[in-house]
Amino acid sequence: MMRFISPGALxxxxxxxxxxxxxxxxxxxxxxxxxxxxxxxxVRGPNGSGKTSLLRxxxxxxxxAAGEIQWNSxxxxxxxxxxxxxxxxxxxxxxxxxxxTALENLRISSALAGFEISDAQAVAALRQMGxxxxxxxxxxxxxxxxxxxxxxxxxxxxKTALWILDEPLVAxxxxxxxxxxxxxxxxxxxxxxxxxxxxxxxxxxxALISQLQLS
Amino acid sequence: xxxxIIKRDLLLAVRRxxxxxxxxxxxxxxxxxxxxxxxxxxxxxRTMAPGVVWVAALLAxxxxxxxxxxxxxxxxxxxxxxxxxxxxxxLVLGKVxxxxxxxxxxxxxMGPVLGIQYDLPGDALLVLTAVxxxxxxxxxxxxxxxxxxxxxLRGGGVLVSLLVLPLYIPILIFGAxxxxxxxxxxxxxxxxxxxxxxxxxxxxxxxxxxxxxLRVSLE
Numbered sequence: 001m002m003r004f005i006s007p008g009a010l011x012x013x014x015x016x017x018x019x020x021x022x023x024x025x026x027x028x029x030x031x032x033x034x035x036x037x038x039x040x041x042x043v044r045g046p047n048g049s050g051k052t053s054l055l056r057x058x059x060x061x062x063x064x065a066a067g068e069i070q071w072n073s074x075x076x077x078x079x080x081x082x083x084x085x086x087x088x089x090x091x092x093x094x095x096x097x098x099x100x101t102a103l104e105n106l107r108i109s110s111a112l113a114g115f116e117i118s119d120a121q122a123v124a125a126l127r128q129m130g131x132x133x134x135x136x137x138x139x140x141x142x143x144x145x146x147x148x149x150x151x152x153x154x155x156x157x158x159k160t161a162l163w164i165l166d167e168p169l170v171a172x173x174x175x176x177x178x179x180x181x182x183x184x185x186x187x188x189x190x191x192x193x194x195x196x197x198x199x200x201x202x203x204x205x206x207a208l209i210s211q212l213q214l215s
Numbered sequence: 216x217x218x219x220i221i222k223r224d225l226l227l228a229v230r231r232x233x234x235x236x237x238x239x240x241x242x243x244x245x246x247x248x249x250x251x252x253x254x255x256x257x258x259x260x261r262t263m264a265p266g267v268v269w270v271a272a273l274l275a276x277x278x279x280x281x282x283x284x285x286x287x288x289x290x291x292x293x294x295x296x297x298x299x300x301x302x303x304x305x306l307v308l309g310k311v312x313x314x315x316x317x318x319x320x321x322x323x324x325m326g327p328v329l330g331i332q333y334d335l336p337g338d339a340l341l342v343l344t345a346v347x348x349x350x351x352x353x354x355x356x357x358x359x360x361x362x363x364x365x366x367x368l369r370g371g372g373v374l375v376s377l378l379v380l381p382l383y384i385p386i387l388i389f390g391a392x393x394x395x396x397x398x399x400x401x402x403x404x405x406x407x408x409x410x411x412x413x414x415x416x417x418x419x420x421x422x423x424x425x426x427x428x429l430r431v432s433l434e
Contacts, residue, residue: 059298062434085300093291097223099230104223109292111219114300138230 011037011086011161013058013193017067020053027053028214029066037161037191040184040204044197045214051197052092054214055166058195059089071162085114088160090168094151098140102126102150105139110157117157125156130176144171155183163187165196177202216301217309224313234282239321242275246329257334264333265394266387268343269350272322273383276354279318280379281372283310283362284429297433303426311352311359311422319351335398342397349410350390356414356421357382363428385413 012034019029027050035041043051056062058069060076060083069076076083096105106122117125126135129149139147148171155163163184169177181202184194188204228235249267250260287293296306326347327340335343361379365371393406 061294061297081300081302084298087298089295089298091291091294093289093294095291095295097227097286097290097292099227100223104226108219108223109295111216112296112299112301112306114216116219 014070018064019066021065035193039208040194043212049214086161088158089164091166096139101136103135125153129153163194169200220309221313228317238279238318245271250332260333265391269387269391280358280362304422307425308422311355315352315355323347339398343394346390346393350386353413353417356417359425363425366432
């Protein structure tokens with residue numbers, strides 16, 4: 001499978017002095033980080049510490065109260081579409097339609113993300129995610145864990161450099177956790193970048209894991 | 216990608232036919248109530264027909280607006296559209312086209328059939344179909360802005376009516392006016408041109424406005 005490979009290019013995501021406020025309450029301030037090719041940034045913190053808010057900011061879905069997020073030294077706000085071609089976001093919500101089958105969901109969500117795939121490719125990806133025989137079932141009859149697998153199957157299809165994953169392991173069983181772990185390691189080895197939150201302890205072998213602790 | 220979004224929404228409409236049928240039956244029943252209540256006074260019915268059909272069409276298209284973005288918002292697919300490399304305005308336009316095909320086109324097809332209940336002459340029925348064909352896409356386009364602005368708000372359904380119905384008034388006036396002009400033997404092409412102008416302006420402006428509102432609503 002063709003994946004994102006770019007040896008020379010200096011891809012970098014940087015956050016400079018980020019702050020987030022919800023109403024009068026300040027969730028966090030002065031968050032600084034930088035993420036280069038092959039690196040993983042794990043965002044940690046108790047419930048309500050602003051992990052999801054931070055990830056949404058990194059996706060450009062909301063604006064930081066202060067500070068700036070840069071992709072290759074340019075503010076993501078000015079990049080817009082160009083930044084989104086390099087980004088895959090899997091949020092709290094799976095982003096799957098209950099009335100569509102797993103196969104239709106994967107094909108449509110990939111197409112909207114800019115990667116048109118054939119039925120055969122989608123079936124192969126779903127099988128790899130352990131959904132053999134479930135491809136033609138509407139997502140509403142699948143279990144929580146299986147729905148999560150449908151959402152995560154997008155990672156197999158995309159060729160983006162930056163993955164932003166909000167609790168990707170939620171509702172997954174041991175086998176699926178191992179599968180995702182392998183997927184993340186492969187992405188990092190190929191020079192991708194990952195920002196993720198998780199409450200589970202997972203072991204990922206890669207060059208550099210940095211942790212960002214929100215309190 | 217643009218066609219994928221249309222295809223997706225049409226597929227969803229096929230899977231949830233009840234949503235489509237409720238809108239259509241609402242339109243049919245509201246339009247049919249008037250002849251039943253007024254009685255068989257042909258002259259009265261003929262004069263009120265264009266207005267009644269248009270008011271019913273506005274209310275019917277109103278009914279389905281809530282669903283335009285709400286379900287995508289709840290299951291997270293809207294969030295995915297916002298981070299898609301495709302321009303959000305274009306995706307919104309795709310959704311509006313799908314919405315019109317599902318809720319507008321049935322109204323266009325049923326309009327002349329219901330017009331028979333009002334004893335409208337043949338050429339007036341043709342004019343009615345033509346203005347519905349030009350006018351209903353405008354309803355979907357303007358409605359998209361209202362639906363995007365009220366996304367995720369409590370009581371959004373009522374609010375969207377207050378926001379959108381006043382904006383529908385020009386379409387109502389010229390839509391009903393065209394049929395009335397035709398029945399009284401006057402030219403109606405000015406009405407058609409005006410609705411056509413509204414349509415073109417709405418195609419350019421509404422997807423952009425709705426996309427901007429979506430970004431604000433999801434922040």
